[in-house]
Amino acid sequence: MPSYIDPEGFEPGQLQRKGFGLKDQIRDDLTRDYYSKIVEQIIASDYEHHDKGISFHLAKSFGFCYGVDRAVDMAYETHKRFPDRKIYLTAEIIHNPRVSENLEKMGVEFLTDYQKVQREDVVLLPAFGATMGQIERLREKGCLLVDTTCGSVLSVWKRVEGYAEDGFTSVIHGKYYHEETQATSSRVLGYPKGTYLVVLNMDETRYVCDYIRHGGDREAFLKKFSKGVSAGFNPDEDLKKVGVANQTTMLMSESLAIAAEIKKAMIDRYGQPHVDAHFRNFDTICSATEDRQVAMLELTKKPLDIMMVVGGFNSSNTANLSAIASKAATAYHISDVSDLISNSQIRHKPAGKFDPIVTDNWLPAGPLQIGITSGASTPNQVLGGVIERILSFR
Numbered sequence: 001m002p003s004y005i006d007p008e009g010f011e012p013g014q015l016q017r018k019g020f021g022l023k024d025q026i027r028d029d030l031t032r033d034y035y036s037k038i039v040e041q042i043i044a045s046d047y048e049h050h051d052k053g054i055s056f057h058l059a060k061s062f063g064f065c066y067g068v069d070r071a072v073d074m075a076y077e078t079h080k081r082f083p084d085r086k087i088y089l090t091a092e093i094i095h096n097p098r099v100s101e102n103l104e105k106m107g108v109e110f111l112t113d114y115q116k117v118q119r120e121d122v123v124l125l126p127a128f129g130a131t132m133g134q135i136e137r138l139r140e141k142g143c144l145l146v147d148t149t150c151g152s153v154l155s156v157w158k159r160v161e162g163y164a165e166d167g168f169t170s171v172i173h174g175k176y177y178h179e180e181t182q183a184t185s186s187r188v189l190g191y192p193k194g195t196y197l198v199v200l201n202m203d204e205t206r207y208v209c210d211y212i213r214h215g216g217d218r219e220a221f222l223k224k225f226s227k228g229v230s231a232g233f234n235p236d237e238d239l240k241k242v243g244v245a246n247q248t249t250m251l252m253s254e255s256l257a258i259a260a261e262i263k264k265a266m267i268d269r270y271g272q273p274h275v276d277a278h279f280r281n282f283d284t285i286c287s288a289t290e291d292r293q294v295a296m297l298e299l300t301k302k303p304l305d306i307m308m309v310v311g312g313f314n315s316s317n318t319a320n321l322s323a324i325a326s327k328a329a330t331a332y333h334i335s336d337v338s339d340l341i342s343n344s345q346i347r348h349k350p351a352g353k354f355d356p357i358v359t360d361n362w363l364p365a366g367p368l369q370i371g372i373t374s375g376a377s378t379p380n381q382v383l384g385g386v387i388e389r390i391l392s393f394r
């Protein structure tokens with residue numbers, strides 16, 4: 001650790017896990033950047049809005065979650081507290097382009113080259129956390145780290161660390177390329193026998209379960225999971241004792257089913273009386289994700305013509321809301337107002353796909369019932385802008 005005296009008294013490499021007590025001073029900036037009058041009006045009207053032949057039905061739980069609220073507050077407070085210091089972000093603080101754009105306008109830069117970081121700089125760690133390797137490298141630089149990692153993500157870390165300590169492999173239901181899953185899986189590597197395996201969905205889980213039951217081709221297994229497995233993973237040994245956890249924003253019903261499937265495989269392999277020695281589980285879907293998915297399921301009970309799901313295309317929780325919506329109606333997952341190209345064209349990401357597409361004739365004429373929600377990282381101002389733009393097409 002470099003010997004460096006911070007002029008403001010921060011320790012070199014300090015991990016600052018709370019704000020700077022500047023909430024009152026950032027309030028106006030947050031209102032300017034994220035508040036929406038129309039969304040407040042809709043909430044006050046029992047989550048409905050009727051205008052120009054369109055009825056909007058807003059999900060009862062939507063938009064910024066507690067973790068995102070906190071992360072955005074901390075980022076704005078950091079900017080207020082250190083107007084003269086360089087402020088970096090290791091990745092998007094949350095997965096929303098509008099928020100990233102606002103931070104960039106404030107001078108916050110994405111960190112693409114760790115060599116650039118100076119001891120007097122400030123680095124923001126995102127709400128979904130950073131890997132142990134990233135944190136260690138930055139602490140060695142001696143810069144101040146403002147850690148906005150959400151408490152619900154920290155709970156997952158505790159869970160997988162406990163598994164690693166007890167010699168259980170963490171099987172993480174998540175996306176190996178998602179920063180949260182990368183950060184979570186990195187936590188087990190601090191333990192001598194820490195191992196992890198990331199499964200994306202039920203298909204991958206069944207493959208793992210087959211291996212648990214009957215063994216299989218080790219090389220083929222490692223090839224299949226090459227991007228989501230700890231170095232040196234040996235499925236013949238490391239699947240004997242597993243603990244299940246999940247990325248906090250996955251589809252809750254799928255996470256529960258995956259844990260049940262793995263437990264069944266362990267019972268088949270080792271017998272019911274021994275299952276506790278081979279299987280552990282803790283549902284780590286956060287309550288904000290759960291609330292938004294439950295609200296979406298409620299919304300799908302209404303007779304709707306279309307569903308609008310608003311949130312970053314790389315936002316996992318938004319993608320899962322879109323997956324639920326698309327089972328009930330024609331659903332459009334859009335990222336921002338600009339995706340509403342015109343009353344005849346929309347750019348949107350179909351559920352389960354990676355890339356957005358453009359669809360023609362998306363907005364039917366005549367009276368319309370539209371269900372609408374937004375992901376946990378979507379500002380109300382974006383949601384309100386979407387509603388206003390759709391109304392402007394009438």
Ligand code: SF4
Binds near residue numbers: 153317
């Ligand atoms: S979605 Fe859940 S885990 Fe992620 S920031 Fe929000 S509350 Fe935290």
